[in-house]
Amino acid sequence: MSTGGPRGELTRLLREGGALAAEWVEVFEAVPRGAFLPDVIWPYDMGSGASRVVDRRVDGDAWERAAYADVPVTTQWDDGAHEGPGPGHVPTSSASMPSVVAGMLRDLDVRPGMRVLEVGTGTGWNAGLLAARLGGSGGVVTVEVDEAVAVRARAALVRAGLRAEVVCGDGRDGWAAGAPYDRLIATAGVRALPAAWLEQTRPGGVVLAPWGTHYGNGDALVRLTVRGDGTASGPFLRPVEFMKLRAQRLDWGRFRAHVGPYPGDADTSETAVSLTELGEGRRRMGGTAFVLGLLVPDCAHVLNTAGAGATLWFFDMRPGSRAWASAEFRPGATRALVRQSGTRRLWDEVTRALSWWQAQGTPPVSRFGLTADATGARQVWLDDDAHPVPAPGA
Known part of the structure; x- marks a missing residue:
């Protein structure tokens, strides 16, 4: 026809x-x-x-x-x-x-x-x-x-x-x-692979889903093969962007208590890392932000713009933590002002992750993969599951 x-x-x-x-x-x-x-x-x-x-x-x-x-x-x-x-x-x-x-x-x-x-x-x-x-x-x-x-x-x-x-x-x-x-x-985009999906797919079966982290709104399509032990593993295929499962939407209101009187007792420093290096200002489905989300788990970030300036905010999502960081990019300045508060140094983790990714030759999303189990545990790897990506503190 x-x-x-x-x-x-x-x-x-x-x-x-x-x-x-x-x-x-x-x-x-x-x-x-x-x-x-x-x-x-x-x-x-x-x-x-x-x-x-x-x-x-x-x-x-x-x-x-x-x-x-x-x-x-x-x-x-x-x-x-x-x-x-x-x-x-x-x-x-x-x-x-x-x-x-x-x-x-x-x-x-x-x-x-x-x-x-x-x-x-x-x-x-x-x-x-x-x-x-x-x-x-x-x-x-x-x-x-x-x-x-x-x-x-x-x-x-x-x-x-x-x-x-x-x-x-x-x-x-x-x-x-x-x-x-x-x-x-x-x-629908997922931020945590539901246990039921693995349990209800037969060994050898396939789970195909847009997966990502709360670091950004972008997803990547992951193709997981379910194994006999209840785990599933497979590669990311390409960037996509989907509406999120309603149960896994990010509530930005949860971060209101992170930043009290600003900047409070935050430590300050400067950085030469640019917004472009961090994947900001490009198409949202570019690989940089997605990869940073893989390498820096339990972190949400948002870019606020005001006039010609911009501020990147980072928030720790772990229960009980109010750690945050910000990087203020000022018009005409060659270095950004960085502030970090709390026991988790989020800016340091992000820049270490960026350096690691650059040292690998900035591999695309399609070279990364995911292994997950029904408990919610997951491991991100590069090229194959014998090469897990480094922990955020490494």
Whole structure:
């Protein structure tokens, strides 16, 4: 089957760009993205970094172009509390970029006869693609935390004649009733690999998920193979960025008590390390910040800008700790002013991690990997699991 217009153009672009594997072409043509989108959508403009509203009832042609553009499309803001046509504050459900969807399905390596658990139903399009690929065997279970989103996705799948079980629940818990699974795919970013995902995936099975740290908002797609001892290990494939599991969102309010009367008793120093070296001011999905998050665990950081200046803040996330650090980059200054407070020297850890990464030749995200177990323990490694990355204090 072949289609024209924006829908056919999207399939052509995905094939030519290498995101759409040959075995998925027929499925993408048979399961259109637009069949799972609501009348009102907010496509993301990659150039401006902003979302705009498009209403099919007002401009059907514009809606069709947006539905089949290779951009993420927000379908819910603010956990459903948003009202009005304009964008809300925080996007909380979406249809991912088609090239990202196609690439993840290619990496999942799913075949007819398998059982697949999807975490993060969203519009239901991804579950529909999986159901079509499995040939209507009923091997797809998809879990969605938001009841209204789950209801819409279930209805869209029924209209499309596609068989997938839609469960409303916390994807952190997986869905034990359908286990064991051959494949688990998450379409929400995670900061700690849920034990249930490993427990519900059979040995030899694959967990594919956007994983990252609270150091930044970016993720990297990790492909873990579950082993007989209950652990799972595998490489990071490439940078991505997803909305986070609701249970693992970062509450920035937790750091209000870290910094009292500023700067208080903080130690001061200066640094020649630049914002550019730290990965700031580039695209958020650049590798530097992600790698620093791998090397400096339990650390959140944020960049505040004021006029021509900027301040990087670092906060210790460990229970009971109020350690923090800041680096103030002043206009015209060749060195930044550093302040550190608490027993954990966060700035020192970050700069040691940066130096180590640079000494290795700044290896990309794809050379790192992860080994995890059901207790929450994890080990990050470079090239293979025989080469763990150094501890933050090393």
